[in-house]
Amino acid sequence: MRSVCFTAVASSDGVVERDFTVGEVPGVLFSPASGGDHAPLVLMGHGGGLHKKTPALVARARDAVTKWGFTxxxxxxxxxxxRPRSAADERARTDLREAMTTGDAGGVRAVSARYGAALAERAVPEWQAVLDALQELPGIGTEAPVGYGGGITLGTAIGIRLAAIEPRITAAIFGGGFVVDQALIDAARRITVPVQFLLPWDDEHVDRESALALFDAFASTEKTLHANPGDHRTIRWSGVDDGFLARHLGVN
Amino acid sequence: MRSVCFTAVASSDGVVERDFTVGEVPGVLFSPASGGDHAPLVLMGHGGGLHKKTPALVARARDAVTKWGFTxxxxxxxxxxxRPRSAADERARTDLREAMTTGDAGGVRAVSARYGAALAERAVPEWQAVLDALQELPGIGTEAPVGYGGGITLGTAIGIRLAAIEPRITAAIFGGGFVVDQALIDAARRITVPVQFLLPWDDEHVDRESALALFDAFASTEKTLHANPGDHRTIRWSGVDDGFLARHLGVN
Incomplete structure (x- = not known):
């Protein structure tokens, strides 16, 4: 088993950010500056083409630390x-860019589905190794409940496949904005924990029907679909239940 | 114009309930025992076959008074x-009961759509007359913002048609669980105020597609679809933004 190597630490406004690696996977841990031992642990995914410190992700992470005391x-x-890009990564990105430039919606979907599935296949065992390593840390341990904190697009394509096989995840936020294939539907059918599903209602790159079929597929008895107008770039969420993870991870 | 005639008053746990009539329409007004002057006014609809004091409606109404200070x-x-039932009312109820007993889903939909539309046609001007009369009361007046507080099924069939033509309504909660016809879609297209739309995800009497088409039809730039598993009788709502009306009617 691989251990966590911390490589940098910074602290501001009550939140400590620790950069780390687990094997070849670089990550960042956000935690309360004090009193965060054994706090619920939230795995947060980023969207396609983005990264672990994308401003929107950092803002959500810091908010979750400050508001709910999560790690x-x-x-x-x-x-x-x-992370380095393989020749296959470069090819997929070029194909995707070309399809988007020429307005080839079918091409965008085909490349996204294929590339998303390939990335998820690699990302799921990485998340499990990171979780194993983090649970070895004295301030985290195995008793803290674990949730998946979403990220629409790629973050959800990975998260659904992860939650389908990872019993440590006890509640999850997913979101639309990506391509749904049969493998993803099948993964969703294996998920029974509470799910909050955020759907941009007007996403040009998403077939709304298939996103609704994905929501339908979750085997969870407690699941919520939340949709607002907009696509995954322009959407302004309103009325989202932001206490969802806190409620299911035992805060309050 | 018809005035409000109060016929009974009762008070408990900080909520005053006043029975009244406006012309031949009986109603009930729930208000804070003190300090409720010019509070936001919420029109609350009841479901098909139910009435103004159905326990679930009373519970929601009292909660809205206590929590947000609404009237x-x-x-x-x-x-x-x-209210008396006409021969047409009795016939529609008999037809509906028969269709439900024999499990004739198409029949249930056909009768519901026809009867719901007929009821709404009568109910809309009644709501307007009640609103006119209430706004004449010194404790309410015309300056208090007005919202429609939902009720799925019949409450929404009436509410959508009302909100489509009534500019005094500035935010509305609607819900699925009823039959959607083209007239209702057309009414939804005329609505531009913020809408919260509650959809029971597994309603045997509702075509999910048409409920989603109805959500799609609202012209509102701010609209939220919220779905949970269950049908309109068994649903357990979870994660609903219960501050929706308060936010849009100027509380907080």
Whole structure:
């Protein structure tokens, strides 16, 4: 088993950010400056083409630490952020860019589905290794409940496959904004923990029907679909239950 | 114009309940025992076959008074509660019961759509007359913002048609669980105020597609779809933004 190597630490406004690696996977751990021992641990995914310190992710992570006392961990997905890109990564990114430039919606979907599935296949065991290593740390341990904190697009394509096989995840936030294939539907059918599903209602790159079929597929008795107008870049969420993870991870 | 005639008053746990009539329409006004002058006014609809004092409605109304300081008004829909039933009402109820008993889903939908539309046609001007009369009261007046507080099924079939033509309504909660016809879609297209739309995800009497088409039709830039598993009788709502009306009616 691989251990956590901390490589940098910074602290501001009551939140400590620790950069780390677990094997070749770089990550960042956000935790309360004090009193965060054995706090619920939230795994936060980033979107396709982005990385573990994308401003929106950092803002959500810091908010979760400050508001709920969570510890939050984010990692770079394969081929993203600080990680090297393979020839296959470069090819997929070029294909995706070309399809988007020429307005080839079918092409965007095909490349996204194929590349997303390939990334998720690599990312799921990485998340499990990171979780194993973090649970070895005295301030985290195995008793803290674990949730998946979403990220629409790639963060959800990975998160659904992870939650389907990882019993340590006891509640999860997923989101639309990506391509749904049969493998993802099948993974969703294996998920029974409470799910909050955030759907941008007007996403040009998403087939709304398939996103609704994905929500339908979760086997969870407690699941919530929340949709607002907009696509995954322009959406302004409103009325989202931001206490969802806290409630299910035992805060309050 | 018709005035409000109060016929009974009762008070408990900080909430005053005043029975009233406006013309032939019986209603009930829930208000804070003190300090409720010019509070936001919420019109609350009841479901098909129910009435203005159905326990679930009373519970929601009292909660809204206690939690947000709203004044809430409910009225019996035509042919419901304390109101006489016409021969047409009796016939529609018999038809509906028969279709439900024989498990004729198409029949249930056909009768519901026809009867719901007929009831709404009568109920909309009644709501407007009640609102006119209430605004004449010194404790309410015309300056208090007005919202529609939902009720799925019949409460929404009436509410959408009302909000489409009534500029005094500045935010509305609607819900699935009823039959959607083209007239209702057309009414939804005329609504531009913030909408919260509550959808029971597994309602046997509702075509999910048409409920989603209804959500799609609202012209509101701010609208939220919220779905949980269950049908309109068994649903347990979770994670609903219960501050929606308060936010839009100027509380907080």
């Amino acid at each position: 939050v961990v984010a990692v770079d997905a394969p081929g993203h952020g600080d | 809430v008004v409910a009225v019996d829909a035509p042919g419901h509660g304390d």
